[in-house]
Amino acid sequence: MSPSSNKPGAAEKPGADLSGYAGIRSVLRITPFRRLWIVLGAASFGDWFGLLATSVFAAAQVEGSTAKGAAFGGVIAIRLLPALVLGPIAGVLADRFDRRWTMVICDVLRFLLFASIPLVALLGAPGGVVVGWAAIATFLIESLTLLWIPAKEAAVPNLIPRARLEAANQLTLITTYGLTPVLAALILAALDGIVRAATGGSTPDWAEPAQLALWFNAFSRLATALVVAYGIKEISQGQSDERERTEQSMLRQFKEGWRYIGQTPLVRGLVLGIFGAFAGGGIVIGTAKFFATSLGAGDAAFYLLFGAIFIGLALGIGLGPMIVKDMSRRRWFGMSIVLASASVMALAFAIHLSMAMVGAILVGAGAGMAFLSGTTLLGGEIADEVRGRVFAVVQIGTRLVLILAIGLSSLLAGVGGSRRLELADLGVSISSTRLLLLAAGAAGIFAGVSAFGQMDDKKGVPVLADLWGSIRGRPLMPAEPFVSAGLFVVFEGGEGAGKSTQLTVLAERLRGQGRDVVVTREPGATAVGERIRSLLLGAPGSDVPSPRAEALLYAADRAHHVATVVRPALVQGAVVISDRYVDSSLAYQGAGRTLPVDEVSWLSSWATGGLKPDLVVLLDVDPRTGLSRVAARAEAADHVEAESVAFHERVRYAFLDLAAADPKRYLVLDASRPVEEIAEQVARRVEEMLGAPGGIVHPRPAQGPDTSVQPELSESELVTMEHRT
Ligand SMILES: Nc1ncnc2c1ncn2[C@@H]1O[C@H](COP(=O)(O)OP(=O)(O)OP(=O)(O)O)[C@@H](O)[C@H]1O
Numbered sequence: 001m002s003p004s005s006n007k008p009g010a011a012e013k014p015g016a017d018l019s020g021y022a023g024i025r026s027v028l029r030i031t032p033f034r035r036l037w038i039v040l041g042a043a044s045f046g047d048w049f050g051l052l053a054t055s056v057f058a059a060a061q062v063e064g065s066t067a068k069g070a071a072f073g074g075v076i077a078i079r080l081l082p083a084l085v086l087g088p089i090a091g092v093l094a095d096r097f098d099r100r101w102t103m104v105i106c107d108v109l110r111f112l113l114f115a116s117i118p119l120v121a122l123l124g125a126p127g128g129v130v131v132g133w134a135a136i137a138t139f140l141i142e143s144l145t146l147l148w149i150p151a152k153e154a155a156v157p158n159l160i161p162r163a164r165l166e167a168a169n170q171l172t173l174i175t176t177y178g179l180t181p182v183l184a185a186l187i188l189a190a191l192d193g194i195v196r197a198a199t200g201g202s203t204p205d206w207a208e209p210a211q212l213a214l215w216f217n218a219f220s221r222l223a224t225a226l227v228v229a230y231g232i233k234e235i236s237q238g239q240s241d242e243r244e245r246t247e248q249s250m251l252r253q254f255k256e257g258w259r260y261i262g263q264t265p266l267v268r269g270l271v272l273g274i275f276g277a278f279a280g281g282g283i284v285i286g287t288a289k290f291f292a293t294s295l296g297a298g299d300a301a302f303y304l305l306f307g308a309i310f311i312g313l314a315l316g317i318g319l320g321p322m323i324v325k326d327m328s329r330r331r332w333f334g335m336s337i338v339l340a341s342a343s344v345m346a347l348a349f350a351i352h353l354s355m356a357m358v359g360a361i362l363v364g365a366g367a368g369m370a371f372l373s374g375t376t377l378l379g380g381e382i383a384d385e386v387r388g389r390v391f392a393v394v395q396i397g398t399r400l401v402l403i404l405a406i407g408l409s410s411l412l413a414g415v416g417g418s419r420r421l422e423l424a425d426l427g428v429s430i431s432s433t434r435l436l437l438l439a440a441g442a443a444g445i446f447a448g449v450s451a452f453g454q455m456d457d458k459k460g461v462p463v464l465a466d467l468w469g470s471i472r473g474r475p476l477m478p479a480e481p482f483v484s485a486g487l488f489v490v491f492e493g494g495e496g497a498g499k500s501t502q503l504t505v506l507a508e509r510l511r512g513q514g515r516d517v518v519v520t521r522e523p524g525a526t527a528v529g530e531r532i533r534s535l536l537l538g539a540p541g542s543d544v545p546s547p548r549a550e551a552l553l554y555a556a557d558r559a560h561h562v563a564t565v566v567r568p569a570l571v572q573g574a575v576v577i578s579d580r581y582v583d584s585s586l587a588y589q590g591a592g593r594t595l596p597v598d599e600v601s602w603l604s605s606w607a608t609g610g611l612k613p614d615l616v617v618l619l620d621v622d623p624r625t626g627l628s629r630v631a632a633r634a635e636a637a638d639h640v641e642a643e644s645v646a647f648h649e650r651v652r653y654a655f656l657d658l659a660a661a662d663p664k665r666y667l668v669l670d671a672s673r674p675v676e677e678i679a680e681q682v683a684r685r686v687e688e689m690l691g692a693p694g695g696i697v698h699p700r701p702a703q704g705p706d707t708s709v710q711p712e713l714s715e716s717e718l719v720t721m722e723h724r725t
Pocket residue numbers: 493494495496497498499500501502629630633671672673674675678
């Protein structure tokens with residue numbers, strides 16, 4: 001039996017592989033997230049399609065180029081206005097009301113409003129009325145969007161395990177800002193061509209591509225409402241109960257949200273950094289036309305620079321996590337802002353289009369990485385009950401900062417004249433545009449450094465060495481050189497899964513075949529290990545080590561065990577069968593006790609000199625079944641066995657995560673099956689490996705943490721853990 005794939009932490013690819021393609025595949029296996037992503041993709045396509053279509057549609061209703069320009073720009077401007085009006089309450093509503101129903105009601109209303117725009121035209125209203133209604137409907141739609149986005153953003157972290165949040169954000173950002181706008185523009189253009197060709201230029205009103213796009217936009221919203229209402233009920237489940245949410249007045253919730261943002265260094269740093277990045281981005285956009293002119297590269301340069309920023313964004317979001325690997329996300333966020341801002345400054349010194357293109361790509365890459373890490377930190381580190389308000393402040397603040405930065409910088413760049421200064425043979429143009437870029441870059445660097453200072457979770461660790469270490473994979477120690485001539489098999493699983501039973505059957509079978517077999521276990525296989533075991537596994541209520549001390553003691557037992565039992569036996573060519581090994585520490589101390597899993601993994605890698613088992617047999621069983629087997633042994637339970645079922649469930653899911661991350665090295669078996677059936681499957685796999693024609697291919701020694709399986713805890717469990725430790 002395997003657990004539901006909806007369960008956060010279920011068998012999916014974790015750890016170092018959680019970004020990039022593998023990470024994206026793993027989040028798509030989580031059913032509620034997959035459904036949400038599909039409808040959001042369709043809705044985002046519909047929104048871009050609708051934005052382009054409403055603007056084109058409004059422009060088509062009036063005559064004359066000035067009126068057309070005003071209608072086109074007016075509709076887009078109206079989309080930004082509601083932020084000013086509704087901004088303050090949007091987040092409070094997302095935190096106060098059930099997020100699923102907030103999303104559903106907003107989407108049903110948006111469906112009606114989108115559909116009303118072409119309907120008014122079809123009913124024969126005059127052009128002015130149609131444009132007027134398009135503007136009003138757009139304003140209302142955008143107001144609803146302001147309520148919908150914080151509800152959605154705050155709900156997503158409740159649907160996916162924290163370790164997969166970054167991959168989920170990668171996927172969502174690429175879909176929303178990369179794939180769907182490009183697709184929408186292409187399809188709108190293609191539709192326009194097809195319809196006009198088919199109708200010979202005299203297209204009936206209802207078949208106008210702009211009208212069809214609006215209908216699509218309307219129905220994509222209806223589809224989102226239906227899927228969220230009936231297919232993603234989990235969105236409601238993540239929230240605290242209704243009484244808690246509605247106990248306080250809205251005004252109090254509003255003030256509390258601001259107090260939380262102002263007084264929490266992480267959130268303050270994030271908000272400051274995000275606003276700084278958007279201000280810098282706005283100045284680049286506002287000055288881009290003048291900058292392109294100052295390069296003397298013509299109009300096309302403007303579009304090239306714009307394209308370069310988008311390419312950089314995509315590279316930053318898509319490749320960033322793979323490059324920085326397990327670097328602290330808080331540090332990565334601050335560094336990304338500094339990279340984007342320093343690149344804006346570098347643009348000020350560009351004297352050739354090629355230099356400006358490189359600068360623009362780096363601006364985009366820095367901004368993309370900051371956007372991804374910032375959203376992930378917001379989703380993963382902010383308590384559910386205030387998340388909506390924080391997302392609303394970020395969403396509204398970024399819009400305002402962007403509009404102000406674009407408006408002011410284009411005004412200043414336009415007002416300032418260009419001066420030419422001759423430096424040796426180089427003609428360097430010093431203009432107000434370049435000065436603005438310099439100032440924007442400096443302000444951005446200041447924001448990035450301040451954010452970094454407020455959020456740093458590795459104070460005292462030199463920044464560049466830390467970055468370089470992460471990029472290289474941070475080898476803690478060279479793996480110990482040794483050549484295994486044997487086979488290293490480990491049995492893993494929860495309490496009472498049947499490890500000792502299976503290990504004994506396998507050992508007897510192999511011995512019966514004349515093989516040299518060493519049976520061992522952790523903790524306690526050696527005399528030193530026995531003493532460590534007695535320190536570790538006392539009765540509940542006895543003097544048990546604290547979580548970090550526990551992790552160190554298991555690592556100490558392991559170091560001695562590997563050095564004195566496992567490696568010597570493998571060098572001799574024996575089949576070494578161990579009852580538990582490194583994965584037990586990752587599952588129990590990492591997921592169970594909630595110590596950072598990558599740190600526990602480092603500890604084990606160091607203890608073992610990187611030695612990995614050739615095969616891990618994972619006996620998977622519901623903890624209730626395993627614990628009842630243990631209870632039937634009529635021995636007193638130790639303090640680990642006496643832990644809650646939730647603790648043992650986390651352990652179980654962590655084991656499954658590890659197996660899913662490296663399926664070739666794992667044999668996962670349903671441990672509720674009869675003993676003989678399991679034993680047969682184990683023997684078949686081990687005999688296959690022993691008889692492999694080319695000999696056993698040993699896994700390469702671990703060079704870094706093998707995983708970052710994150711413990712999945714409910715808020716109430718976290719509070720309990722905090723009190724206990
Ligand atoms: N497949 C099975 N079906 C039913 N009972 C089993 C099965 N395998 C083992 N058992 C029984 O369950 C109990 C626990 O088995 P065992 O000691 O092998 O598990 P374990 O995983 O080594 O436990 P622990 O985690 O305490 O070391 C024993 O009484 C054993 O006989």
